[in-house]
Amino acid sequence: MDSYTNRLRYDVACLISDLKNLETFQLLRQPHLEKHGLELLDVVDIILEVEKKYGVEITDDLPVFTLDDFAHIIEMQQYRQAS
Template identity: 40%
Template sequence: MITTNKAIEQEVIRIISKTTKVKPSRLQADASLEQKLGFDTLDVVDIILALEKSFQIVIPDEVPINTVGDFVTYVADHSELVAA
C-alpha cells in the first residue's frame, strides 16, 4: 500500500469540511469533535458515512473517535487507496 498520511489527512479534512460546513482551517488534528467543533452525534454519523463511502471502508461504532486526528488515523490505517 503506497499512500501518504498527509494526502489522507487532507482528504479526510476536505470531507469533514464539506459534510459539516466547517472551514478546513478549524479542523486541526487535535480538535475535539464535540467540545471544540460543536459536532453532535448526527454530525459524527454523517462524517462516518461520508468517509466510509469515499474511502470504501467500514468504521465500526465501537471505534473511539473524539478528534479530527482520530478520523485521519483510522482511515490511514484501514484505507487501501493509493495516493496519486
C-alpha cells in the same frame, strides 16, 4: 506523522468542511470535532461519508473524536486490505 497521514487528515477535514459548513483550516488547527459544535449525529454523517469515500468500515467500537482518529482508521484499514 508521515505525509500520507497528513494528506488523509487534510482530505477528511475538507470532507467535514463540505458536509458541515466549517472552515478546513479551523478543523486542522483544532482537530477535536466536539470543539466545533459537532454532535453525535454529525459524527455519524461524517462516518458514513468517510466509509463511502475510502471504502472502509468504521464500527461502533472504534472511537472517532478527531481528524487523527479518522486518518488512523483509514490508514490501518487500507493497509489491511492491501495485505
